Amino acid sequence: MIQIGGLQKTTLIDYPGCLACTVFLIGCNFRCPFCYSSELVLPEKIKLQPRISKKDFFKFLKGKKGLLEGAVICGGEPTIHNDLPDFIRKIKKIGYLVKLDTNGSNPEMLKKLIDDKLINYVAMDIKAPPEKYNKSAGVKVAIKKIQKSIDILKEGKVDYEFRSTIVPTLQKKEDVIAMAKWISGAKRYYLQNFRAEKTIDPKFEKIKPYSEEFLMAIKKEILPFFEVCEVRG
Numbered sequence: 001m002i003q004i005g006g007l008q009k010t011t012l013i014d015y016p017g018c019l020a021c022t023v024f025l026i027g028c029n030f031r032c033p034f035c036y037s038s039e040l041v042l043p044e045k046i047k048l049q050p051r052i053s054k055k056d057f058f059k060f061l062k063g064k065k066g067l068l069e070g071a072v073i074c075g076g077e078p079t080i081h082n083d084l085p086d087f088i089r090k091i092k093k094i095g096y097l098v099k100l101d102t103n104g105s106n107p108e109m110l111k112k113l114i115d116d117k118l119i120n121y122v123a124m125d126i127k128a129p130p131e132k133y134n135k136s137a138g139v140k141v142a143i144k145k146i147q148k149s150i151d152i153l154k155e156g157k158v159d160y161e162f163r164s165t166i167v168p169t170l171q172k173k174e175d176v177i178a179m180a181k182w183i184s185g186a187k188r189y190y191l192q193n194f195r196a197e198k199t200i201d202p203k204f205e206k207i208k209p210y211s212e213e214f215l216m217a218i219k220k221e222i223l224p225f226f227e228v229c230e231v232r233g
């Protein structure tokens with residue numbers, strides 16, 4: 001059952017080309033050690049996280065209609081909630097475009113949301129090359145499901161991007177290239193530099209991110225695989 005653990009009332013960057021709000025749903029099936037959202041992921045922190053009622057959230061959306069164009073559904077991992085389609089249907093009914101942020105672990109839900117025309121844009125994380133996925137996700141991951149989500153998005157029925165947070169201790173240059181080859185032919189791929197802040201695994205707070213130049217050099221190599229490939233700060 002969906003619980004809202006946060007709301008960013010305006011964002012210019014979370015939804016490309018769209019003035020949006022971002023709603024943070026509680027709960028995640030991954031434990032990425034570099035994750036910045038432990039308050040939405042770890043049960044002991046979730047307990048302490050204040051909730052925003054759905055009633056207040058929908059009231060906010062109605063009040064901002066005409067000022068905001070989109071809503072970003074973020075987590076945690078939104079697709080773990082069976083009531084996600086109903087939640088999004090209510091947002092769409094008010095008149096918003098919807099972007100979904102997902103780790104790609106629930107292709108069945110992803111397909112349903114696309115088939116039912118409930119989402120306009122999807123950002124899916126690629127955590128590592130397939131054989132290293134478990135380490136980056138912090139749990140055992142069914143790679144078949146990740147592959148299925150990649151395939152669904154590449155069909156192009158909904159606008160989408162893939163994105164990876166690049167963490168020095170988890171991905172070397174050849175790993176980033178392997179991820180790019182894996183999803184090659186996709187529309188957009190963004191490399192996001194890791195930020196050493198309030199990570200799920202406290203050891204990651206001491207990791208120095210790669211330099212912008214390093215990521216730009218990798219981008220140059222993988223650029224031919226995509227329509228768009230950029231480094232995000």
Ligand code: SF4
Binds near residue numbers: 028076077
């Ligand atoms: S970064 Fe990983 S642990 Fe954090 S919310 Fe995303 S999928 Fe879950």
